[in-house]
Amino acid sequence: MARTSIAVVFAGSGGSGAMTAGAVFLRAAAHAGYYGMMTQLFGAQVRGGESASLVQVSTAPIETQPDCYDLFVALDWEKVEQFAAEIPLDDRSIILADPAEGPVPAGIAKSKGRVVALAMNDPTENKLARALRGKRVNMFAAGCVCALTGIGDGDAKAAIDTIFDGKGADLIAANAAGATLGAQAAPALALDLWLEPPRKAARWLINGNQAVAFGALRGGVRFVGCYPITPATDLVEWLAPHLIKLGGRLVLGEDELASVNMTLGASYGGTPAMTVTSGPGFSLMIETLGLAVAAEIPFVLVDVMRAGPSTGIASKTEQSDINLAIYGGHGDAPRIVLAPVSVADCVNTGEYAVYVAESLQTPVIVLSDQALGQATTVIDPSSDRPAPLRRRVNGVAPGKPFKRYATGGDPITPMPLPGTPQLEWVAEGLTHNEAGLPASGAAAHVAQIEKRAKKIRQFDPGDHWGEVWGDGDVAIIAIGSTIGPAREAAKRLAASGQKVRVIALRVLSPLPMAALGRALDGVRRIVVIEQNHGAQLYHYLLGHKAIPSSAESVARPGPSPFRPLEIASYVV
Amino acid sequence: MTDTLVATPAETPHCVFDAKDFSSGAHPVWCPGCGDYGVLASLERALAKQGRPPHEVVLVSGIGCSSRLPGYMSTYGFHGVHGRALPVATGLKLTRPDLEVIAVGGDGDGYSIGGNHFIHACRRNVDMLYLVMDNRVYGMTKGQPSPTTEADWDSDIAPGGIGLRPFNPLAVAVASGANYVARGFSGDPNGLADLIVDAIRWPGFAFIEVLSPCVTFRPEQREWKKMVRPSAISIEQDRAAATALVLADDGFSMGVLYRGDRAPIAPALKPEISVADVEREFMVAV
Numbered sequence: 094m095a096r097t098s099i100a101v102v103f104a105g106s107g108g109s110g111a112m113t114a115g116a117v118f119l120r121a122a123a124h125a126g127y128y129g130m131m132t133q134l135f136g137a138q139v140r141g142g143e144s145a146s147l148v149q150v151s152t153a154p155i156e157t158q159p160d161c162y163d164l165f166v167a168l169d170w171e172k173v174e175q176f177a178a179e180i181p182l183d184d185r186s187i188i189l190a191d192p193a194e195g196p197v198p199a200g201i202a203k204s205k206g207r208v209v210a211l212a213m214n215d216p217t218e219n220k221l222a223r224a225l226r227g228k229r230v231n232m233f234a235a236g237c238v239c240a241l242t243g244i245g246d247g248d249a250k251a252a253i254d255t256i257f258d259g260k261g262a263d264l265i266a267a268n269a270a271g272a273t274l275g276a277q278a279a280p281a282l283a284l285d286l287w288l289e290p291p292r293k294a295a296r297w298l299i300n301g302n303q304a305v306a307f308g309a310l311r312g313g314v315r316f317v318g319c320y321p322i323t324p325a326t327d328l329v330e331w332l333a334p335h336l337i338k339l340g341g342r343l344v345l346g347e348d349e350l351a352s353v354n355m356t357l358g359a360s361y362g363g364t365p366a367m368t369v370t371s372g373p374g375f376s377l378m379i380e381t382l383g384l385a386v387a388a389e390i391p392f393v394l395v396d397v398m399r400a401g402p403s404t405g406i407a408s409k410t411e412q413s414d415i416n417l418a419i420y421g422g423h424g425d426a427p428r429i430v431l432a433p434v435s436v437a438d439c440v441n442t443g444e445y446a447v448y449v450a451e452s453l454q455t456p457v458i459v460l461s462d463q464a465l466g467q468a469t470t471v472i473d474p475s476s477d478r479p480a481p482l483r484r485r486v487n488g489v490a491p492g493k494p495f496k497r498y499a500t501g502g503d504p505i506t507p508m509p510l511p512g513t514p515q516l517e518w519v520a521e522g523l524t525h526n527e528a529g530l531p532a533s534g535a536a537a538h539v540a541q542i543e544k545r546a547k548k549i550r551q552f553d554p555g556d557h558w559g560e561v562w563g564d565g566d567v568a569i570i571a572i573g574s575t576i577g578p579a580r581e582a583a584k585r586l587a588a589s590g591q592k593v594r595v596i597a598l599r600v601l602s603p604l605p606m607a608a609l610g611r612a613l614d615g616v617r618r619i620v621v622i623e624q625n626h627g628a629q630l631y632h633y634l635l636g637h638k639a640i641p642s643s644a645e646s647v648a649r650p651g652p653s654p655f656r657p658l659e660i661a662s663y664v665v
Numbered sequence: 666m667t668d669t670l671v672a673t674p675a676e677t678p679h680c681v682f683d684a685k686d687f688s689s690g691a692h693p694v695w696c697p698g699c700g701d702y703g704v705l706a707s708l709e710r711a712l713a714k715q716g717r718p719p720h721e722v723v724l725v726s727g728i729g730c731s732s733r734l735p736g737y738m739s740t741y742g743f744h745g746v747h748g749r750a751l752p753v754a755t756g757l758k759l760t761r762p763d764l765e766v767i768a769v770g771g772d773g774d775g776y777s778i779g780g781n782h783f784i785h786a787c788r789r790n791v792d793m794l795y796l797v798m799d800n801r802v803y804g805m806t807k808g809q810p811s812p813t814t815e816a817d818w819d820s821d822i823a824p825g826g827i828g829l830r831p832f833n834p835l836a837v838a839v840a841s842g843a844n845y846v847a848r849g850f851s852g853d854p855n856g857l858a859d860l861i862v863d864a865i866r867w868p869g870f871a872f873i874e875v876l877s878p879c880v881t882f883r884p885e886q887r888e889w890k891k892m893v894r895p896s897a898i899s900i901e902q903d904r905a906a907a908t909a910l911v912l913a914d915d916g917f918s919m920g921v922l923y924r925g926d927r928a929p930i931a932p933a934l935k936p937e938i939s940v941a942d943v944e945r946e947f948m949v950a951v
Contacts, residue, residue, distance in 0.1 A: 123949040297947035307947070311940050316760050318752070335943050340936035342759050347785040351752040354745065358725070358756030361743055362764070366756070384746050471949070511741040511757075511764055514720045519735050519742035530691060530736055531744075 095289040098151030099242055100159040102180055103234060105168030107142045110231030115146025117235040120252035122150040123471045125244045126293030130155040131469045134176050135408050143172035145180065150242065152291050154472065156435050156577030160658040162186055164286065165206065166234045167194065174200045179653065182206050187284060209282055229271030236272030240279035241286045297472050301436045301465035302328035305395055308443025309367050314393065315341035316366040318355035320348055322374045323407040324463040325397040329369050349377040357385055360392045361520055363510040365447050367393040372401045372414050379421045382456055386426040386545060388520040391450035391484060398462040400651045409652030410463035412573055413625035418458045419602045419633060425542050427549040429457040430602035432572045434560050436465055437472040442599060445479040445557055452482035453548050454508055464574035464654055479557065486510055496527040500540045504547040549603050558605035561612045565592030567664060568616040572598050572630060575622050575655050582660035593664060604637050619644035620664055626650045680716050684709040687719055689739045700877030701731050703851035704798050710854065711861035722765045725754040727779060729771040730805050731798035748779030751786040751795060758793045762932050772799040776812040776832050787841030790869045792929040797834065800879035800886065808882035834874050835911045839904050839923050844869030846923040851877040852890045869929040896920040
């Protein structure tokens with residue numbers, strides 16, 4: 094019987110090509126018209142550690158890790174044991190492995206999955222000969238899995254053409270030949286893994302990091318100051334060539350302090366600007382975040398969260414920077430914090446962040462996480478773009494001195510671009526008066542704090558505040574990459590007769606109290622789900638009395654993703 | 666050594682200004698007798714001579730007594746956090762090459778908390794001026810030794826002296842790739858103004874270390890006016906020779922130490938693609 098989705102693991106030692114096998118399978122599926130998602134597991138080693146690509150393909154959009162993998166393809170067994178615990182398998186799983194690579198390791202075998210032998214290497218060839226020929230076990234495996242799921246050789250070939258574009262016709266032909274051999278080996282395995290035909294449409298293949306970057310470009314960002322940090326580096330590596338060709342500029346700072354301050358400098362000059370980082374870098378940027386609040390300089394800060402504190406786990410996900418994003422810094426420094434609700438939403442939230450920053454003249458933090466950022470996903474093309482908002486640079490009231498930080502009226506005061514005659518002003522991080530001159534009296538201090546607070550308070554995100562799915566009297570509140578598994582859990586619970594609504598917050602700060610209140614109307618039970626130990630989101634909502642004290646908290650650290658089963662088991 | 670890139674066109678003066686056109690009229694927080702008054706006067710004179718109007722100039726600073734300077738001038742300004750003037754100025758100049766960008770600050774701001782940025786700003790060679798008012802002390806926090814303080818200078822926080830070799834900003838600037846390196850004295854406003862004009866007009870990253878006495882916490886620096894002297898020579902191109910010269914100097918030779926021929930970092934490219942082109946890259950046809 095054909096299935097609607099399949100979850101496949103390609104695993105092997107570093108250099109085995111497990112990532113490329115996954116990429117080929119995912120892209121081939123997209124060509125065939127399926128949705129899909131791929132995430133990756135790495136060891137800590139830069140080269141030569143264990144690696145696995147985790148690919149799901151489906152007739153419907155995928156936004157969550159599966160409870161269990163249907164198919165585990167071992168390219169070799171060298172280091173696979175090291176992350177066996179992170180790849181759930183059970184007795185319904187199929188383990189496809191070459192007997193020539195040795196016995197199935199205990200960590201994988203204990204799943205009681207069915208082991209199916211598949212000779213992926215030519216047994217007459219030794220390792221050296223294989224290496225010289227070009228290692229194509231991964232292409233053999235990718236071709237075989239495509240065929241097993243009903244994805245045609247033509248789609249596999251199209252994927253290989255794209256992925257190896259520019260690497261030469263010989264290499265492309267050799268990889269395609271490997272995939273074809275794999276496809277030819279599939280029927281003999283007699284496995285029932287065929288997928289239902291998809292609803293075909295042109296879609297996007299994109300990961301969350303690219304999506305945020307693309308959204309920011311669409312919103313007008315033309316300067317990026319950044320410093321390398323996992324898992325945000327690939328965002329700026331994708332961004333750099335595109336930004337340059339768009340006439341913008343990306344500067345690799347000497348550290349995060351430089352990066353964020355360059356970003357502010359560019360923004361002061363009138364260029365929408367962004368910096369991109371992860372937890373440790375975000376911590377370093379906090380002082381300048383306060384400066385941007387005080388001096389009212391717009392910029393976007395993207396934090397692709399990883400497991401913390403300190404260096405934590407650089408390559409793995411967590412949602413533990415919520416407090417830092419909302420509260421980080423000394424003094425009263427209100428800011429906007431947004432969190433994309435899916436990989437697809439990273440595009441619009443990235444774009445919206447630029448508009449909000451520019452129009453409010455304030456920093457906007459985009460809280461992404463590694464699980465969104467590095468999930469390569471097949472999505473429907475982005476639509477429903479946010480309405481553009483611009484910085485207010487004109488409309489200065491006549492009279493000298495120019496009061497850049499005028500109080501009493503609209504708290505969003507004109508911010509003339511340097512180069513404008515007669516309106517010179519100083520962006521000032523000291524407590525200042527309306528003209529921007531340093532002032533240490535109580536009146537100016539209170540008035541300016543109130544001016545900035547009012548900007549944030551009167552910010553109305555409208556429909557951008559968040560999303561609600563379902564109308565049950567049990568509500569799950571989630572952000573970022575935990576929304577997908579929560580929605581999947583709710584679907585399953587609905588199928589068994591229990592209606593659950595899922596509420597996703599896109600605007601974390603300022604908390605959209607009215608909209609959240611409406612979303613919670615008629616709810617008798619609330620569960621707040623988040624991926625950190627301290628229940629940061631739960632306490633934030635509780636502190637604002639956005640949820641009653643009877644609300645329940647499900648908070649646990651990363652890096653293991655929430656899976657639908659875990660959430661459904663709790664809520665049921 | 667000429668490394669890389671594209672020369673920027675020279676800008677020609679197009680207006681006539683007076684030094685007072687560059688004053689905001691605000692009263693400085695500086696102590697009577699502070700060297701920074703002389704630097705402020707020099708900068709106003711230099712900008713008048715340079716001939717660009719106040720609205721085309723941006724002064725960027727960090728934190729400290731001297732970093733208050735942008736508020737005292739009629740130009741645009743950015744008074745940021747401690748030590749980060751150079752990155753702000755870098756981001757601004759790279760996106761607004763039409764503006765005259767000048768970073769200012771003190772020795773603590775520039776050589777200690779901002780020391781890393783100083784090195785890398787020299788490397789980047791963005792076309793701007795960095796002017797450091799060096800009084801060899803943290804004045805705003807009332808007298809702690811800075812990176813340029815003499816090893817044996819006694820203070821409450823470091824009794825008997827900090828015991829560290831003073832930082833040599835000019836040598837570091839030359840070694841790191843600054844394209845113009847000079848030393849001036851706040852007690853010679855005309856000479857300093859000439860130096861500033863020369864530095865602004867020189868392409869690339871120009872660095873001027875200004876000896877600017879702190880009469881409150883380092884009253885002995887009043888003697889500097891007797892110690893400074895014009896430098897006998899300045900070096901063109903040869904960084905090794907400039908380094909040897911500055912390392913052998915007692916720190917009181919005034920004038921241009923080094924002028925190089927590195928072209929400044931190239932401006933951003935004209936757009937070659939549109940956002941729609943980027944979007945197409947994500948599309949997977951079926």
